Amino acid sequence: MEYVGPLLEIWNTLNVHSEVLILDAFTFDDFLEAIKFTSDEVTCELLEEAHCAVLKTIVNEEGTLQVTLPDMIEEDSSDEEMDESEPVTPILDAPAHATRSRMSNISNIAAEESNGRSSRTPAEGRHRPHRVPELLASYGWVERLKARDFANGGWQTIMAGLLHQLSLNPRQKSECDKVLSKLVPLDEDPSPESVRINYIRLDINLRISALQLITLLCVSTKTVRGYLEEMSEEQTKIRKEKLEHQKAKKESVAKLGDLETQKKILLPDNLPDSPKEEHPDPMDISMSHVDDTVDTVDLATSDAEEEGGRSLRRGNERKRKRDEDAARREKQREEKKAKTNPKQSKEFTKLLKDIDKLKTEISKREKEIAVCDEQLREANCQRTKVLGRDRFWNRYYWFERNGMPVTGLTDGSTGSYGYANARIWVQGPDEMERLGFIDLPEDLQRTYIQDHGLSVPDRKAKEEGATSLRTANEWGYYDDPETIALLLNWFDDRGVREKALRKEMTLWQEPIVGQMRTLKTHLDSINQEDADDEPVTRVSTRKKTYVDIEASSQRCLRWRNLTAIDKNGHLHSEQPKPKEKKGKKEAKGVAKVIAKGKPTTRQGTKYGK
Numbered sequence: 001m002e003y004v005g006p007l008l009e010i011w012n013t014l015n016v017h018s019e020v021l022i023l024d025a026f027t028f029d030d031f032l033e034a035i036k037f038t039s040d041e042v043t044c045e046l047l048e049e050a051h052c053a054v055l056k057t058i059v060n061e062e063g064t065l066q067v068t069l070p071d072m073i074e075e076d077s078s079d080e081e082m083d084e085s086e087p088v089t090p091i092l093d094a095p096a097h098a099t100r101s102r103m104s105n106i107s108n109i110a111a112e113e114s115n116g117r118s119s120r121t122p123a124e125g126r127h128r129p130h131r132v133p134e135l136l137a138s139y140g141w142v143e144r145l146k147a148r149d150f151a152n153g154g155w156q157t158i159m160a161g162l163l164h165q166l167s168l169n170p171r172q173k174s175e176c177d178k179v180l181s182k183l184v185p186l187d188e189d190p191s192p193e194s195v196r197i198n199y200i201r202l203d204i205n206l207r208i209s210a211l212q213l214i215t216l217l218c219v220s221t222k223t224v225r226g227y228l229e230e231m232s233e234e235q236t237k238i239r240k241e242k243l244e245h246q247k248a249k250k251e252s253v254a255k256l257g258d259l260e261t262q263k264k265i266l267l268p269d270n271l272p273d274s275p276k277e278e279h280p281d282p283m284d285i286s287m288s289h290v291d292d293t294v295d296t297v298d299l300a301t302s303d304a305e306e307e308g309g310r311s312l313r314r315g316n317e318r319k320r321k322r323d324e325d326a327a328r329r330e331k332q333r334e335e336k337k338a339k340t341n342p343k344q345s346k347e348f349t350k351l352l353k354d355i356d357k358l359k360t361e362i363s364k365r366e367k368e369i370a371v372c373d374e375q376l377r378e379a380n381c382q383r384t385k386v387l388g389r390d391r392f393w394n395r396y397y398w399f400e401r402n403g404m405p406v407t408g409l410t411d412g413s414t415g416s417y418g419y420a421n422a423r424i425w426v427q428g429p430d431e432m433e434r435l436g437f438i439d440l441p442e443d444l445q446r447t448y449i450q451d452h453g454l455s456v457p458d459r460k461a462k463e464e465g466a467t468s469l470r471t472a473n474e475w476g477y478y479d480d481p482e483t484i485a486l487l488l489n490w491f492d493d494r495g496v497r498e499k500a501l502r503k504e505m506t507l508w509q510e511p512i513v514g515q516m517r518t519l520k521t522h523l524d525s526i527n528q529e530d531a532d533d534e535p536v537t538r539v540s541t542r543k544k545t546y547v548d549i550e551a552s553s554q555r556c557l558r559w560r561n562l563t564a565i566d567k568n569g570h571l572h573s574e575q576p577k578p579k580e581k582k583g584k585k586e587a588k589g590v591a592k593v594i595a596k597g598k599p600t601t602r603q604g605t606k607y608g609k
Helices: 004-016 028-035 045-058 072-085 100-106 109-113 117-127 141-146 154-166 170-183 192-200 204-219 222-266 288-301 305-339 342-379 431-438 442-452 456-467 481-490 496-507 509-532 562-568
Strands: 395-397 424-427 475-478 538-540 545-547
Touching (some): 004 028, 004 475, 045 204, 154 170, 154 204, 170 192, 170 204, 431 456, 481 509
Antiparallel strands (some): 395 424, 538 545
């Protein structure tokens, strides 16, 4: 797959801006599966909602464009001016990469242009690799988008019209024409149904390219820009709140330091006295042995039941007196201890309570600061932050780093998965970095070989192995939690880039590893379910085949846009529900007919009564 970078860009943009787009969050795995979905019988809600949600930001409900697009009218008028000024030869009209067939098509232009604009349009059609103008001849894409007419090939037709207008920009023409030549080919009569079928057959790379083009437009719309401004203001408020918590924490820490100093001063006078050797009271001698002996003798030598009863009562009385004496002595010791320095003890006790209160306050402030940091991280949706670069200028990304919850949004249809992307993505060096630091000139390369024994490209290939990345269009990823520790050990702290990268990854190591474990558990459960699943039940109708989504092995079909349903009452791809018409007010002074056919007066009475 060529478009890994754009695919990640689209997924990240849609999830970071899911609130303003009114989309449920979705995992990268579900999104990849949805992009590859090609069934003509089953509708993938994730695929349709992603396109329709983005398209709705480009044209509002009043039919006003929210972005600046190349003007097709201006292009036509400029073409007419060019036609009136001088005739155009076939050679000048030939595209940069002209083929023989294209040159043969151009040969008839000069004769037709003399007939005016009407005869010039078919000639222009021969230059285009598509037939989008014919597709939109009776129903323009802006009008269709204004009406939110997405059903039955509607959103695919809108995509074709929008890409056709974007193709007027020379920098985007090549990419747009690649998609349009497949969506609206020259050898097929264009219609919304044919465009829908052709989109199903469209190559995954072209799907990604088309969605990327409109997603880039979406980010520049007034709606999204307004949302970004709101997030910036929200970050400002959170930072002020964080500063207040930090200030309060600093004051509490200073007070705590003063109290700890006072505690050290008062501590010697409030330490418990060292235990003194207590001399037992001569009268405080345990008589248990004697008592038992006496009782035993009495009971053994007694010949009468009355004598035995008296001995038992005497033993109980002695035991009760012993317990009372022990309790009295313990009470005396406690009173003696409490009377020792009573003023210092109260002061010291109050001091300890104040210290505990300050520690609780500091802990509370630290939690509030952590909450503010998390809110700032999620509200920072202006740009994706890179973790850093390694010695070979590879860039490392963890997309949960900012703009979204680490675990993904948990209140959506797939929130129970517990992860969003759960991978560390690595992008190869760009062209300038590769030429400047890897593919060195021959003289510098020879010097490097003399110093290190091998060239930079050879060292890169040796250390990176089979997953070596040559250009910025090549991507790799880590999804095994066990490899993160090995990767951190591979980074060399002697290098400025890798030292910073290692520090950043170590800071986020715990959530990164936790998400990777969640991903592994989720994928293992999917594999187990797929092994145990029975064939999916299908119910055929005249137009569509419905499947049991919960039983489907294609996980992208389980995603539902509950956010749009809750907020709008319908999906983006569905027509808005018609508003209920209010009852027409009756004109004043006009009689109305009642059941018997007799009109009533203004007062409601019947004529003739």
